[in-house]
Amino acid sequence: MSTTPATSAPHVRSYPAGLGWVPVWRRNLLFWRKLAPASMLANLGEPILYLLALGYGLGALVGGVGGIPYQVFLASGFICSSAMMTATFEATYSAYTRMAAQHTWDAMISTPLGVGDVVRGEIAWATTKSLMSATGVMVVGAAIGAVRGWQALLAIPAAALTGLCFSAIALVVTTIARSYDSFLYYTTLVMTPMFLLSGVFFPLAQMPEAIQRLATVLPLTHAVALVRPLVIGGSVEAPLLHVAVLLGYAATASALAARLARRRMLV
């Protein structure tokens, strides 16, 4: 900022424009490091349980989906739902704790950081965590033969985009939440239907017409449509459309979250 006079404290340097989110992200990373072993165990343990139990248990009943074994079908969808769930929990319960219970956001905006920096840092952090859990699913999926080919590596940025999208949406909910109970509405009314109706567990094609139409507006549907072919080895139909939908949700929700957070914090 050109109007900024030199501070009397030479060690204070302002972050380059647009990078104010970095220290917020780093704060969350530093805390995560204290619990990293448990966190990584969960990142690998949960997909192992799901993929083994559902993949082999349910897979024995349904056989395959469109010619591929069920656990292969499930693993590719589970990469997306796992990114979604991790992003959602981090950007709701954990972020709300920092905002409302611990007053961590208050402390941050007493420094040169602005509310927008805090919002972007929280979104970046929840995205990072979702990336870790999606990668965990990918590793477990590879171990059970559900990852077919190197193009599957492209599913990692796609999962990150999924995480970004759901982090931003969840943070919108956080900025208007009145208590932890508010998140029950969001998880029950939005997350659970999305989890079940986006093609993670079964192909959308077998659902009623109305549900298929509803599913086209759900971001998780687009995430699955993007990630599944990459993981099981196939061509992605209309990749730009899916990326654009996820980016559109992410950009809109980020802007809205920043606006709502300002309204909440700067009164």
Added chain:
Amino acid sequence: MNARPAPDSLPPAADAANPVPALEARGLRKRYGEQTVVDGVDMQVARGECWGLLGPNGAGKTTFLRMVLGRTPPTEGSLRVLGLPVPEASAATRARIGLVPQLDTLDPDFTVVENLRVYAGYFGIRAREAHALIADLLAFANLEAKADAPISTLSGGMKRRLSLARALVNTPDLLVLDEPTTGLDPQARQLLWQRLRMLKSRGMSLVLTTHYMEEAARLCDRVTVMDRGRFLDTDTPARLVARHVEPQVVEVHGIDALEWHGAGGADAADRVEVVGDTVLCYLRDERPILDALRDRPGLEYLHRPANLEDVFLRLTGRDLRDA
């Protein structure tokens, strides 16, 4: 305990080398709907000055501070902090402000030293530079032995000292403290006051809110009495006392005090205030009343010089202890 400078020798402090005021508010007003919380206040705080904002809960002190920090957009008026317009340039001003908030916002996910390190990161201070700085701050806050302790194990006084240390990581030009000693025991309060005087002697500008008269009188060059959103008067503590109240006070309390007053016992006083079951007699000459009280063994009384609390009572008509 350091002796206080003779109050009357203290003009509004000014740092001749730095003519840009620490704080300059003109016609500053904050409304929430129909409610006016800060009602058109004017103030100028010089560099190196310690200014205290004194008032009961709900007077508008915290809202005023939030405006200074760029946390609350004013409804009307102009505000410059360290020469820059706020809230427009508040990110730049916050780089040069240290804040000790009323409620601790220490990060419970980290230890004492990690709190300082992470907070320094918010100011863009590199880890290498922060290292030496943090060692100094721990010593200043008397927390060296607690460097690796979790926040939850600290006492109230330690937490407040850590909040102060944290507020100093950016070597601020202006330190803002919102009720810094509320809830602290007398020893913890004395230690914090001593540290604040140390900072003031280094030329740091201090703005603090308090509802402790003693705190304002001990620390502040100038004090403003605030009530219902208005700044009622501003001056050195001694001049405020001299201007608004008689120099001597006899406090009469006990079950018979009101009856004694009703029967004309306090008629010799220049002015009388009744607060709860206490009759406050303000006078230039206390002897007649003290003589009369000696003949009333059922009454308890205390003779003391007038202080800021009396100024407050006079200006607001409100009992601060009830506020």
